[in-house]
Amino acid sequence: MGVPQGSPLSSLLYRTYVADVVAPWLHYRLSVRAMISSYADDVTITVAADLRDMACAAVIELFVDCLIVVAARGLGVSVPKTQWIGISGVTWNPIEIMGIQPAPLANIRILWYFINRYLNWSDHV
Numbered sequence: 745m746g747v748p749q750g751s752p753l754s755s756l757l758y759r760t761y762v763a764d765v766v767a768p769w770l771h772y773r774l775s776v777r778a779m780i781s782s783y784a785d786d787v788t789i790t791v792a793a794d795l796r797d798m799a800c801a802a803v804i805e806l807f808v809d810c811l812i813v814v815a816a817r818g819l820g821v822s823v824p825k826t827q828w829i830g831i832s833g834v835t836w837n838p839i840e841i842m843g844i845q846p847a848p849l850a851n852i853r854i855l856w857y858f859i860n861r862y863l864n865w866s867d868h869v
Contacts, residue, residue, distance in 0.1 A: 776802045780810070788854060796830070800839045803828065807841055827852055831861050 747754045772778075775794040780787065789806045793799035811821055823844050829852040830836030838845040851860040859865045 778802050778806060780806060796832075796834070796836065799830075800837075804839060804841055811842070829859070829861055831859075831863055833862065836861075 747757060776798050777792045779790045781790070782788070787810065789803055789810075791799045791802045791806070793802060807826070811823075814821055823842050824846075826841060826844070826846045827849055828839065828846060829849045836848040838847050848861075851858050853859075857865045857867060
């Protein structure tokens with residue numbers, strides 16, 4: 745049993761059960777900087793790293809960490825709905841998250857903006 749998409753109750757339930765899991769935080773380690781932020785029930789994992797492999801590994805690690813905490817609360821995340829974008833002028837290989845390989849997108853919508861892999865943006869509205 746669930747709550748319909750867009751229901752006013754979904755945001756309240758999200759804030760009650762999951763918000764602290766993905767509360768905004770920053771993580772730094774050698775050559776990798778990461779941030780998790782959320783708005784309503786959308787979560788963004790942002791990673792900057794010196795090498796593509798390091799960035800991909802950090803994204804997967806953070807995603808799996810969030811999945812573990814959410815699952816411990818009896819909740820779930822739709823891995824097939826996962827989207828990602830590699831910001832640079834080079835080609836990105838697909839990453840694998842729990843056996844699923846979401847392909848990198850040419851642009852992605854974050855809140856009210858479309859951002860492409862070259863960091864050009866436009867309004868979504």
